[in-house]
Amino acid sequence: MSSRDQILSRVKANKPPQVKLPDVAVFEQGEDGAAEKFTEILNAIGGGVYYVDDYQELLSILRDNYPDHGRIYSPIPDVKALTDCVAIEGSSGHQFADVEWAVIKGHFGVAENGAIWITGDLMEYRSLPFICQRLAIIIKQNDILPTMHDAYRRIGDSTYSYGAFIAGPSKTADIEQSLVLGAHGPKGMAVFIMKDDSVYS
Amino acid sequence: MNVTGKDHAQLAGAFNKDTQRVNWHDETLWWIRAKRDKAVHGLPEWEALRETASKIKHNVLANLDTYLQQFEVNAMGNGVTVHWAADAAEHNRIVHQLLTKKRITRMVKSKSMLTEECGLNEYLAEHGIEVIDSDLGERIVQLAKEPPSHIVLPCIHKKKEEIGDLFHEHLGTPAGNADPQFLTNTARHHLREVFLTRKAALTGVNFAVAETGEIVVCTNEGNADMGAHLADIHIASMGIEKLIPQRKHLGVFLRILTRSATGQPITTYSSHFKSPQPGKEMHIILVDNGRSTQLGREEFRNSLKCIRCGACMNTCPVYRRSGGHSYHNAIAGPIGSILAPNLNMERYADLPFASTLCGSCSNVCPVKIDIHDQLYKWRQVLVKAGYTPKTKTAAMKIMSTTLASPTAYRLAGKAGRMVIKYAPFAVNNALNPWYKQRDMPEAPKQSFREWYNDNRKKKN
Structure with a gap:
């Protein structure tokens, strides 16, 4: 008998009696307008929140607040047009290790924990939001949900090959519980909330 | 892994020699427990979430065979290769074969307690494959040639000065520099180089969804993603109990995991x-x-049902004062003490006794495992099976005879009071384990029975 069949038959023989699954929809809060809470939590975990009108304003905030910036890379065509950084055709994700800012779109934010849901199709390369030195994510003003239950309701049965909730910069407290931002991934994270949905194309 | 052959009490005894360090260890973990309290008290629905999480996991156990098959079908449909390993040896062989097939001799690994349980690093090293642990805490204990002492905080037992010395020796930092910011930044450069050059990455799994065939991995550092996205081959190792039925159930588990672990709202x-x-x-x-x-x-x-948050360790008065290594098992603390005897009763017979049965572990457990009840039940199983020390069994038998006979009880009580009063050196010495870090009490003049006879019976 293969290990697979062995394991399955032992599990089948040893499993406890049937129990019904509990309802998780009761935890959904459903209401909008959680932007204030989102900002408060994201600030607490080391991220910044900016309200902007368009991509131009976003880029000038990056340049003004972080004057010694290096390369800015974005898979968003409108942002790409405003920066001079291009990806090498057909290469892997390794090339972004020295990108100072990666600018990508997110689907929505979650107020209770400051996380943003992003799927592979918005990243161009899966490594991009992790390997860059700093990460900027754009979401629409109305796309902030109260809890993780609301988040999974929104995600539903959508298909993606890869997706991640990202909440703030990469961090560690492994050395005597001293919090250090920038463990392996981004040292900083900025969330840009687009005031006008129509600009977000 | 118990390389010394010493039991929890002996290993804890060694840890307890440095009182200042024990106090520091105790306070650090209690501080994390306090952060957990603050985070969970912020959610009015916390108890309902625990109950729901526990019920979902119960449903998983009741349907584990069907969920495993459903997961396998869906994962294969997603283009993932699924392997089954009956034991640690088979798991290690599968990893080795996957690497050999691709002629890979260097692998980067993110946190996986399962690979600790299986002894994967040692196995691969014997076969000429270098593994670098990429979680900072795990990298630190790897450099120190030690196992992790905590499932969430692998080097919680190490002082920053010791880490500074390790980095000086292995990563060339200046001697005497123990600044966490500086050391973390050094590790960042060292490990980024590793991520960029490794063609294979192994990660653990926090949750696997039967309905979709996807796996979820939670980190604060981003090391699982750095490794997996940059490598040609991503191997994910998971215990079969990591399954959850549907994607929407992640909403419950991601809310409770990190709040219980470190007090963060999410990783x-x-x-x-x-x-x-x-x-x-x-x-x-x-x-x-x-x-x-x-x-x-x-x-x-x-x-x-365990989701490996570590809350039971942070709250445990015995764990906090004895350190993770005293449990000589990949998973320490209260949960490790109920998991380990399942693997080997003889080797881990001491662990269910490393507890005061205060019940704090069960109270903080986000999936409501009856940890302290199970510790108590394991003690009974282990004694019946004859895995506990013979001296203890003999002592217990004497005590039970004494307590069962009023005459013997009175005699023993009198003898005890006499000894403490007239020959205190007979008990106040290193041969008496109750004397360790304690003073023996002063002997009362008479027993309650004697006092009752003098004061009440006579008057009636």
């Missing part, structure tokens, strides 16, 4: 791996290694 990264990147490979190894046996032990099967 920085909660990554959902569903399909491999174009041109790359993704493998999932489903590992049993005793779990299906534990499933059949009615009184202990609830331990399989």
Whole structure:
């Protein structure tokens, strides 16, 4: 008998009696307008929140607040047009290790924990939001949900090959519980909330 | 792994020699427990979430065979190769074969307690494959040639000065520099170089969704993602109990996991791996290694609900004062003490006794495992099976005879009071384990019975 069949038959023989699954929809809060809470939590975990009108304003905030910036890379065509950084055709994700800012779109934010849901199709390369030195994510003003239950309701049965909730910069407290931002991934994270949905194309 | 052959009490005795360090260890973990309290008190629905999480996990255990098959079908449909390992040895062989097939001799690994349980690093080293642990805490204990002492905080037992010395020796930092910011930054450069050059990455799994075939990995550092996205082959190792039925159940588990672990609202990264990147490979190894046996032990099967948050360790008065290494098992603390005897009763017979049965572990457990009840039940199983020290069994038998006979009880009481009063050196010495770090009490002049006879009976 293969290990697979062995394991399955032992599990089948040893499993406890049937129990019904509990309802998780009761935890959904459903209401909008959680932007204030989102900002408060994201600030607490080391991220910044900016309200902007368009991509131009976003880029000038990056340049003004972080004057010694290096390369800015974005898979968003409108942002790409405003920066001079291009990806090498057909290469892997390794090339972004020295990108100072990666600018990508997110689907929505979650107020209770400051996380943003992003799927592979918005990243161009899966490594991009992790390997860059700093990460900027754009979401629409109305796309902030109260809890993780609301988040999974929104995600539903959508298909993606890869997706991640990202909440703030990469961090560690492994050395005597001293919090250090920038463990392996981004040292900083900025969330840009687009005031006008129509600009977000 | 118990390389010394010493039991929990002996190993804890060694840890307890440095009182200042014990106090520091104790306070650090209690501080994390306090952060957990603050985070969970912020959610009015916390108790309902625990109850729901526990019920979902119960449903998982009741349907584990069907969920495993459903997961396998869906994962294969996503382009993932699924492997099954009956035990640690088979798991290690599968990893080795996958690497050999690709002629890979260097691998980067993110946190996986399962690979600690299986002894994967040692096995691969014997076969000429270098593994670098990328979680900062795990990298630190790897450099120190020690196992992790905590499942969430692998080097919680290490002082920053010791880490500074390790980095000086292995990573060339200036001697005497123990600044956490500086040391972390050094590790960042060292490990980024590793991520950029390794063609294989192994990660653990926090949750696997039967409905979709996807796996979820949670980290704060981003090391699982750095490794998996940059490598050609991603291997994910998971115990079969990591399954959850549907994607929407992640909402419950991601809310309770990190709040219980460190008091954060969520980890920085909660990554959902569903399909491999174009041109790359993704493998999932489903590992049993005793779990299906534990499933059949009615009184202990609830331990399989564990989501590895570490809350029971942070709150445990014994763990905090004895350190993770004293448990000589990949998973320390209260939960480790109920999981380990399932793997080997003889070797881990001491662990269920490393507890005061205060019940704090059960109170903080986010999936409501009856940890302290199980510790108590394991003690009974282990004594019956003859795995506990003979001297203890003999002492217990004497005590039970004494307590069962009023005459013997009175005589023993009198003898005890006499000894403490007239020959205190007979008990106040190193041969008496009760004297260790305690003073023996002063002997009362008479027993309650004698006092009652003098004061009440006579008057009536």
